[in-house]
Amino acid sequence: MIRNFAVFLLLLGLGAIFLHLLDGYVPASELNQTARYYAEHTAQDLGAANIVTAIIVTYRGLDTLGEVTVLFLASTIIGMVLAQGSKRQRALQRKLPASGELLTTGSRLLVPLILLFGAYVFVNGHLTPGGGFQGGAIIASAALLVLLTDPLKRFSHKLIALVESISGLVFVGVGVLGMLLAGGFLDNRILPTGEFGALFSAGAIPLIYSFVGLKVGAEFTSMLTNLAETEKS
Amino acid sequence: MSMVLIAIATLLTIAMIGAAWVTIRAKKVATAMLAAGLVSLFASVMFLFLAAPDVAMTEAAIGSGLTTFLFFFVLGRVRGGSDD
């Protein structure tokens, strides 16, 4: 009872603060200085059409490196916490009812297409909405479809780890190359910026974002796989 | 045009708050999880109206899709536990 009352008081206070914020909110009519800089300089300096991608991959590339590191840590911790449970129950795999004809055939048809779509999304990240994170999630959803069709399917952990570490290494390697050949860490101008709006443009952004996509896809897949492997008899 | 947009946004708001209400009030955990996925899905449409297609895509793929599936994976493993 007292607990509920305290929760109520806390929410009331928070609500009052939010109401005050909402009341005093004046929408900006002009871009602030940072946004203005990005809007003016992205096209000439980096050659990327999607400014959000330019910010994520180049202007704040170090943030993205930290982000994929956090994701890597999360998937590693999940694997570590769940590892013990799966070893014990390996022998007791029950026979599951076969998944339906529709699901089996449909997944056989759709999985390559989903993988292709994921690759399309992250390769075109600098031109259209989308990019490594979205493409990685789409790739992980292909793995999810495979797991739905056959819950006892086991993906090779070695393969996932290999894809993950190679893309991580390439990401950092391209960043260091940027330091040697261009302006600084993760600078995209180590490759020619090319024609604005073409697929092979914006320097190293498509390259970096593709490897971010592979890394994120591998991390999400490893999370899903680790959770799926807790399947008990 | 602007009136139509505001009407759609209001509808989305009502739908999101309704789904959030179902999330915290539902009898079954599975219903709560589906409703949370629905909140994410409506939010992704809202992001599209707020001129943020990148965020809308991420929210639809990750927030609405993968998160809901993760919840159901875990729910499937803990069946038979004290459900409320």
Add this chain to the structure above:
Amino acid sequence: MDWIAMATGFILILMGLYGALTERNILRIIVSFTVANTGVNLVLVAVGYMHGRTAPILDKTVPVAEAVARIIDPVPQALVLTAIVIGLGVTAMMLTYAYKLYEEKGTLDVSKCRDLKW
């Protein structure tokens, strides 16, 4: 438009927090957290919205020269994109611990876990 989205976001945060603080089933607490997470993202994107402008993607309809006057603030969008991805990582970790808790104690009710209470 931005005002509506911001109000919705604030309401979602409050509802999510209410659920997280009053529920006892750990899965429901995690679900409520994801609702609050969505609310925070909505508020952040709404802050970057500007009336009558379009998405920060340059193409034929938004030429480079007019970009400053035509696009909305891209920085909050980049931040929220990061926040959503990290949100999934955090949710997955919380779910893992919920599963471990169930395996150890056979219950999902957090009020029955009194190991660290005195």
